[in-house]
Amino acid sequence: MGRSGEDPARSQHLGSDVIVRTAGAADVPGIYSVARSVGSAVNQPDRGFLLADYAEQPERHMAFFADRVQRLEHFRVAEQRGNILGFIVAYRGEEWLLEEPRWLGEVAWHPGFTPAAVTDFVMIDKVAVHAGGTGRGIGTVMHENLLECLRDERIDDVFQEAVIDPTPNLASLAYKHKQDFSMAGIRYDEHDGTQHAVLVYHKAVDPSG
Secondary structure, eight states: OOOOOOOGGGGGEETTEEEEEOOOGGGHHHHHHHHHHHHSSOTTTTTTSSSTTTTSHHHHHHHHHHHHHHHOOOOEEEEETTEEEEEEEEEEHHHHHHHHTHHHOEEEEEOOOOOOGOOOEEEEEEEEETTTSTTSSSHHHHHHHHHHHHHHTTTTTTEEEEEEESOOHHHHHHHHHTTTTEEEEEEEEEEEEEEEEEEEEEEEETTTT
């Protein structure tokens, strides 16, 4: 369950005043502000984007984030002096399969990847940094913070996806390579009436860090 307040054992500092911690209910407006800055009706491949147009139906999007903050253990935010700079929404495997029960069967798995060998995993569903704060390493430090949590819980595998069609998310693809993800498969997903081709990436969590 999401909880407010800094978690010192699982916080990571970027500079002197940026921390990464578990999201709480009070963070929802800041989380929505970040999402709105990178989720619009026009997707820009080189800047990275979230698929939804967050300017539309703000109450629905706020309700979505409030629900996930309440339910998900691995919803992390980067904060600086009370301002939310970015967030990661990550699901435990069983939580993800409740959201996407056909996911395992929809993926055309890479011949070199064996999904049956994965018994406990986390799916990183959304990673976002405010459009005005990119290039500072905020996404990387959030990712490292999440991996630290997963090591503590002895979770070995992480998945993440990136859209490649009709608008390729080039920034997301570059991020996957930077974080040493490997392509594990491809699937097709309909979002707001548009069919998207989505690459599925995998990373084994190094227990030694």
